[in-house]
Amino acid sequence: MPTEDMRPETPAGPQTELGENVDTKDSLDAPASTAVDDPAASDAAPPEATGQSEEDLDLDDAERESAVEELQQGLKTERVPIGDMLLEVRDLKKHFPITGGFIRHQIGAVKAVDGVSFDIRKGETFSIVGESGCGKSTTGRAILQLEKPTGGEVIFNDPKLGKIDLVQATRKELKAARPNLQIIFQDPYASLDARMTVGRIIAEPLVINKVMSGRALRDRVAQLLTIVGMRPEHASRYPHAFSGGQRQRLGIARALALNPELIICDEAVSALDVSVQAQVLNLLEKLQQELGLTYIFISHDLSVIEHISDRVAVMYVGKVVEVAPTAELFSRPRMPYTEALLSSVPAPDPRNRVKPKILIGDVPSPANPPSGCYFHTRCPYAKDICKTDAPPLREVADDHYAACHFADELELKGVNALPPLDIQVPTRPQMADSTA
Amino acid sequence: MADTIADTSREEGAPAYASEAQDAVIDVADLYVEFPTVLGVVRALNGVTYRVPRGKVLGVVGESGSGKSVTARAIMQILEKPGHITNGEIWYRPGERKDAVERSANRPKHSPPPFTSAEADIATLDPEGDEIRGIRGNEIAMIFQEPMTSLNPLYTIGNQIEEGILLHQTADKNVAHQRCVEMLRQVGMPNPERISQSYPHELSGGMRQRAMIAMALSCRPTMLIADEPTTALDVTTEAQILELMRELQRETGMSILFITHSMGVVAQICDDVVVMYLGRIVERASVEEIFYNPKHPYTISLLRSIPRFGMSKDQPLEVIHGSVPDPYSRVPGCPFHPRCPAAMPGICDKIVPVEAPIGAPGHGVRCHLYEGCTPTKTVAEPSAPARTRKERRAKAAADAKDARDAAARDNRATMIDDSKGA
Numbered sequence: 001m002p003t004e005d006m007r008p009e010t011p012a013g014p015q016t017e018l019g020e021n022v023d024t025k026d027s028l029d030a031p032a033s034t035a036v037d038d039p040a041a042s043d044a045a046p047p048e049a050t051g052q053s054e055e056d057l058d059l060d061d062a063e064r065e066s067a068v069e070e071l072q073q074g075l076k077t078e079r080v081p082i083g084d085m086l087l088e089v090r091d092l093k094k095h096f097p098i099t100g101g102f103i104r105h106q107i108g109a110v111k112a113v114d115g116v117s118f119d120i121r122k123g124e125t126f127s128i129v130g131e132s133g134c135g136k137s138t139t140g141r142a143i144l145q146l147e148k149p150t151g152g153e154v155i156f157n158d159p160k161l162g163k164i165d166l167v168q169a170t171r172k173e174l175k176a177a178r179p180n181l182q183i184i185f186q187d188p189y190a191s192l193d194a195r196m197t198v199g200r201i202i203a204e205p206l207v208i209n210k211v212m213s214g215r216a217l218r219d220r221v222a223q224l225l226t227i228v229g230m231r232p233e234h235a236s237r238y239p240h241a242f243s244g245g246q247r248q249r250l251g252i253a254r255a256l257a258l259n260p261e262l263i264i265c266d267e268a269v270s271a272l273d274v275s276v277q278a279q280v281l282n283l284l285e286k287l288q289q290e291l292g293l294t295y296i297f298i299s300h301d302l303s304v305i306e307h308i309s310d311r312v313a314v315m316y317v318g319k320v321v322e323v324a325p326t327a328e329l330f331s332r333p334r335m336p337y338t339e340a341l342l343s344s345v346p347a348p349d350p351r352n353r354v355k356p357k358i359l360i361g362d363v364p365s366p367a368n369p370p371s372g373c374y375f376h377t378r379c380p381y382a383k384d385i386c387k388t389d390a391p392p393l394r395e396v397a398d399d400h401y402a403a404c405h406f407a408d409e410l411e412l413k414g415v416n417a418l419p420p421l422d423i424q425v426p427t428r429p430q431m432a433d434s435t436a
Numbered sequence: 437m438a439d440t441i442a443d444t445s446r447e448e449g450a451p452a453y454a455s456e457a458q459d460a461v462i463d464v465a466d467l468y469v470e471f472p473t474v475l476g477v478v479r480a481l482n483g484v485t486y487r488v489p490r491g492k493v494l495g496v497v498g499e500s501g502s503g504k505s506v507t508a509r510a511i512m513q514i515l516e517k518p519g520h521i522t523n524g525e526i527w528y529r530p531g532e533r534k535d536a537v538e539r540s541a542n543r544p545k546h547s548p549p550p551f552t553s554a555e556a557d558i559a560t561l562d563p564e565g566d567e568i569r570g571i572r573g574n575e576i577a578m579i580f581q582e583p584m585t586s587l588n589p590l591y592t593i594g595n596q597i598e599e600g601i602l603l604h605q606t607a608d609k610n611v612a613h614q615r616c617v618e619m620l621r622q623v624g625m626p627n628p629e630r631i632s633q634s635y636p637h638e639l640s641g642g643m644r645q646r647a648m649i650a651m652a653l654s655c656r657p658t659m660l661i662a663d664e665p666t667t668a669l670d671v672t673t674e675a676q677i678l679e680l681m682r683e684l685q686r687e688t689g690m691s692i693l694f695i696t697h698s699m700g701v702v703a704q705i706c707d708d709v710v711v712m713y714l715g716r717i718v719e720r721a722s723v724e725e726i727f728y729n730p731k732h733p734y735t736i737s738l739l740r741s742i743p744r745f746g747m748s749k750d751q752p753l754e755v756i757h758g759s760v761p762d763p764y765s766r767v768p769g770c771p772f773h774p775r776c777p778a779a780m781p782g783i784c785d786k787i788v789p790v791e792a793p794i795g796a797p798g799h800g801v802r803c804h805l806y807e808g809c810t811p812t813k814t815v816a817e818p819s820a821p822a823r824t825r826k827e828r829r830a831k832a833a834a835d836a837k838d839a840r841d842a843a844a845r846d847n848r849a850t851m852i853d854d855s856k857g858a
Contacts, residue, residue, distance in 0.1 A: 131670040132641075243759040273499040273760065274697060275775075278741035278753035285752065300670060303700070307743035307753070330745065344675035346700030348742055350723040353704055356675035361626075362640045417746020423729075425736045425754065426778040426805055 067226035068290050071259075075291060078159040080261055082123040085157055086294050087143070087262060092116045092152035094135075094142045098367060110367045112138040114318035115152070117393070120294060122157075122261070127297040127305045127326075129341070130315035131363055136298045139315070140264045143296070144181050145174060156181070159261065179209055179258035186267035188247035192239040198225075198250055199235030205257040224253040228283060245276030249283065256287070264296045269304060281308060302345045306330055311399075314338050317374045318366050320393060324400040331414040334402035337375045339412040349418050373405070381410055460487035460530060461659045461691045462511060462576075467524030467559070469506050469515065469715075476764040480506040480519065482715040482771075485791075487530075488659060493685060493692040495706030495723070497699065497738075501760045503715040504695045508661045511693075512572055513563040526558040528571060529658070574604040577652035581664040583644035587636040593620075594632030597651045604655045619650040624680060642673035646680070653684065659691045666701060678705055699742055703727055708798070711735050714760065714771035717791070721799035731794055731801040734772045770804065778805055787811065 080086055093116075095109040113135045120126045128136040141147045143154050145166050154166040158177050166174065185191035192201055202221050206212055212220060222232035228249040239247055248268065255263050265284065269277045285308065287293055299305050305312055305326075312329045314322040314337065322335040333339045343357040359378045364370050370377050376386035385405055393403040404410070469481040480503045488494045498504045509515050511526055561568040580586040588596060594616050601612040613632070620628035623646040636644055645665060652660055662681065666674040682705060685692055694706055702709055702723065709726040711719045711734065719732040730736050740754035758775045761767055767774065773784035783804050791800045792808030804810050 131672060243762075245759050274699070274738060275499060275741055275756035276759050279755050279757075281743070282752045282755060302671065303743040303745060306745055307747065307749070340672060344671040345745075346674070346678065346698065346704040348699040348703050348727065348739065348744065350703045350727050356672075356679065358676055358679060359672045362642060362673075415745045418744045420747070421740055421744065423736050423739070425740060426733055428778045428780060429805065 064226055064229060067223050070223060071227060072290065075259060079292065080122045080157055080159050082292055084122045085119060086122040087120040087157070088153070088155040089119070089139075089143065090117050090153040090155070092139065092142055092154060093150040094138050094147055095150045108367055110365075111318050111369065112366055113142055113149075114366070116315070116318075116320050117152075118313055118320060118323055120262070120296065122294055123288070123292055124310040125288065125295040125297055125308055127299065127309035127312045128315055129299060129302060129305050129312060131300065131341075133317075133363055133366065134315040135318040135366065136300075136315050137266055140183070140266050140296060140298050144178075144183060144264060145169075146183075156262075179205070180261040181264075182255035182258065182260040182262070183264045183266060184248070184251045184255050184268045187271050188244050188251055189271075191251055192247055194239055196238075197235065198237055198239065198242075201239070201250065202235070202254050202257055205254060209258060211258065220257070224256055227256065227287070228253045243276070244272050245279055248272060248276075248280050252280075252283065252287070256291070259291075260293070262294045262296065264298065266298045267300070268297070270299060270301060277304070284308070302342065314341065317364055317369050319374060319403065320401075321375065321404070322400075322402045323393070324397075324402075328397070328400055329414075333412045333414055334396050334400065334407040334410070335375075335404045336379045336381050336410065336412060338402075339414075340378075342415045343413070345415065347415075347418060352416070352418065373403070381406060459490050461490050461528070462488040462693070463525075463527040463530045464507065464511070465525045465527070467507070467510060467526065468522045469503070469510055469519060470522050471516075471519040473518070478763040479766070480715050480763075481510070481524075483524070484712075484715070484717055486710050486717060486720065488691045488693050489708065490691055491689045492707040493694055493705055495702040495709045496693065496695045496712060497697065497702050497709060498712035499697060499760055501714065501763055502712040504697075504712050505663055506715075507712075508578065508663050508693060508695055511558060511661065512576060512578055513558060513561060513568045514572070515563075521559050524559060528556045528558050528575070530555055570604075573600050573657075574655045575657055576659045576661065577655065577657040578661040578663065579645070579648050579652050579665045581667050583641060583648050583668070584636065586648060587644060589636050592633055592635055593639070593647045597632070597647070597654050600651060601654050615654060616650075619654045620647070622653070622684070623647075623650045624676075625650070641669055642676060645669060645673070645677055649677070649680065649684070653688070653690075656688065657690060659693065660685075661693045661695070663695045664697070665694075667696070667698070674701075681705065699727075699739060711738075714767065716771055716802065718772065718803070719799075719801045720791075721796065725796050725799050729795060729799075731799070731806060732772075732803050733776050733778050733805070737777070770802070780804060783810065 092113055093111070094113040095111050097106045098108040098110060099105065100107045116135075116139055118126070128139060130136045138147060142149045143166070145154075149167050152167060155163050156166055156177060157163050158180060161173065161176060164173055164177060166177065169177065192198075196204075199218075199221050202224055203217055206217055206220060218235075221235050225232050225234055230246065230249060230253070234242075239250065242250065248271075251268075268284070269280050272280060281304065284295065288295065295308075297305065297308055309326045311323065311325050313320045314329075314335065316337050322329065322333065322338050324334075329338065330342065333342060340357045340359050343354065344359075347354070357380070361378050364374060364377060370387075372388045373379070373382070373386040373391050376382040379386065383405070389405070391403045391405045391407075393401050394407075396402045396407045464487065465485050467481050467484045468479070471478040471480055484503070484507055486494070486507075496504045496507065506515070506519070509519075510521055515521070556567065556571070558568065558571070587593070594613065597616040597619060598609070598612040601615050602609065605615070606612055616632055617628045620631050625631045625643065625646055631639070631643070631647070636647070639647065649665075665681070666677050669677060678701065681692065684690075694702075696702060706723050709721060709723050710717050711726070711732065713734050719726070719730065719735050721729075726735065727739065730739060734756075737754060737756045741756055743753060756775050757777075761774065769783075769785040769787055770776070770779070770789050773779040776784065779785065787804070787810060789802045789804050789809040790811050791802045792806060793799065794801050794806055802809055
């Protein structure tokens with residue numbers, strides 16, 4: 001399938017025709033497309049009959065790899081090279097007004113994101129972690145301009161447009177840049193339209209951006225489904241026919257449709273069952289290697305963050321309080337809040353029952369944050385200076401930034417690496433001893 | 437606590453194992469729960485047997501749809517309609533005689549009759565009867581996952597905690613209020629007097645969950661059921677709540693049935709663990725055994741699929757293929773076989789494994805890989821106890837009706853007396 005012609009604006013046919021094409025899927029079996037062999041032919045048994053319907057939905061690796069190769073071919077042009085600066089966030093602010101009084105004038109603001117800065121390089125996984133209400137999701141949405149930021153800059157290095165500030169960009173510029181910026185949402189049940197077929201859901205970004213239509217579009221949808229480990233013929237089904245993990249994969253396929261540079265994963269695995277979480281995490285990692293994707297991974301689950309990220313930013317009440325490479329942050333945090341956060345993670349090891357560093361009280365309200373360092377109200381190491389002066393985010397070690405007056409003096413504790421699990425999943429035994 | 441001298445005068449039909457289970461607070465035996473729906477029957481529990489030991493924390497782990505919450509709701513008799521118990525027994529305080537403990541002499545007028553805190557088969561009780569009401573909230577208390585949805589937004593925290601105390605413990609409002617404030621202090625609330633006056637929306641998630649715990653513990657229950665109490669909370673708050681529960685458990689010596697999907701939480705708080713999959717218990721053991729010597733392929737895969745600190749980054753997580761089958765389908769044989777890497781065709785997809793002891797005492801597993809788990813002859817779906825159970829239930833219903841009639845008569849009598857007096 002010629003993927004090179006994905007970007008150029010193929011004059012798309014009328015959308016109704018497209019919708020039909022994808023919707024009425026009886027045409028799909030006819031074009032045994034280049035990318036995907038038809039696996040249904042080999043698989044005679046209807047999935048539901050055996051009660052293992054879910055198992056049959058997964059593809060084997062060979063089929064998937066051919067689709068990936070195909071896609072990689074199409075990616076050779078106009079990409080930001082790995083390691084280049086992709087996104088520079090400078091002093092990003094999002095304040096939500098609080099109105100009240102006689103004429104509903106603004107009486108205050110919830111400073112959900114209040115001066116956040118970081119850089120993201122192409123090909124890395126940058127994670128944002130923090131408690132609920134710390135502004136991590138708002139940061140992600142403000143980067144994509146889903147929430148119009150109150151201030152600051154989001155400079156995106158678009159492969160075609162060059163560096164543009166998304167905050168100041170015109171609608172036209174934004175529309176041109178957006179295919180490169182995609183998002184995967186938390187709840188796979190709410191983020192897929194129940195009245196659209198899977199094919200239409202995945203095709204929608206391509207249709208809206210008038211990238212392709214007709215046969216090419218169908219093939220592309222089939223290819224995307226294959227890449228996320230699903231079958232092309234699932235395009236004719238509706239989302240309700242799929243489990244949470246599969247829906248999340250559909251969400252990933254939709255995000256991949258326009259060959260984005262950057263994907264924001266907003267709690268993308270939080271709503272999934274433990275056993276399914278691993279599938280999606282592995283898929284995300286694999287796709288990153290294969291397609292050179294960059295992720296902003298937003299999560300509150302520190303073990304997932306530790307597993308997937310290259311660098312981590314810790315947020316607290318709308319501010320970034322620490323940024324560091326993952327291993328460094330987890331082994332030697334420089335900000336007391338990070339320490340408390342790390343010690344709170346329940347380790348899956350009964351011999352490792354450590355008493356967590358209990359934080360007293362609750363997260364302050366972003367509408368009325370405390371003076372000085374926002375964390376001083378709960379910080380066990382707080383001194384007088386913390387109550388008056390807000391510490392800036394400064395480099396305390398190589399590529400390690402922390403916002404704490406005592407970042408150099410405090411000896412904070414990281415997490416202990418758990419002993420590796422040396423129990424293997426049993427494999428199928430030789431059928432010799434017992435028969436039924 | 438009541439004496440636990442062996443009670444030989446057990447009525448006929450009571451399970452034999454109950455007599456050995458005197459250290460247990462709850463003894464669930466072969467429990468089946470079904471939800472007949474328009475789309476088909478959801479078999480939520482398919483023969484679950486476990487007991488909650490006295491003064492210990494039993495963890496129930498499983499993914500969504502494994503039936504872990506349903507077990508808890510069955511114990512409380514608060515299964516959502518049309519769910520109902522189709523088979524099995526839930527013995528509360530097995531082996532304790534009826535006359536063991538008499539409670540609350542000065543009980544308020546409209547509360548349930550003093551329930552003699554002793555042996556009862558909860559499965560046979562009328563979900564709206566007096567006997568279960570004497571247990572529910574009083575002897576067995578429950579904490580739910582969503583502290584926001586399980587507190588009434590129209591009543592103050594104090595009102596809601598006092599309600600239970602007034603119903604079960606005392607008729608004196610002042611005593612109840614003092615008790616409520618004391619409970620709030622015990623769960624680590626700053627300024628408990630003020631908190632008792634505030635409404636749920638004024639509290640943060642962690643504070644609400646503390647209020648829920650205070651409410652659950654206000655009647656000093658023998659057993660606490662915690663249904664995913666920390667799932668909706670942040671890690672730092674989760675750590676606070678877990679620490680609090682550990683402390684309270686040590687102080688009061690109550691038993692906790694802790695339901696969660698997080699292996700981390702299980703490792704941190706539980707003494708014994710039961711792993712559930714599709715309405716069946718697949719493995720049970722002490723927490724140490726579950727984490728260091730797991731046997732069932734599901735348990736092992738589950739442990740290997742969660743990211744661990746310090747794990748090599750290049751190493752992908754172990755994946756359990758597929759996902760939990762939808763609740764209407766029925767998986768023949770071992771429920772895990774469609775996803776099991778060790779599934780043996782011809783055995784696992786045909787025969788339901790039985791539980792067999794393995795290794796350390798108390799460690800049991802249901803998997804054909806291990807000796808003793810494959811029944812010699814195919815066991816049909818159980819139907820035997822249904823008849824006796826039906827009879828028991830009919831008898832219980834008749835008893836309850838008699839009691840209600842008597843109460844109604846008494847009520848009328850007092851009303852007549854009152855009117856005469858006036």
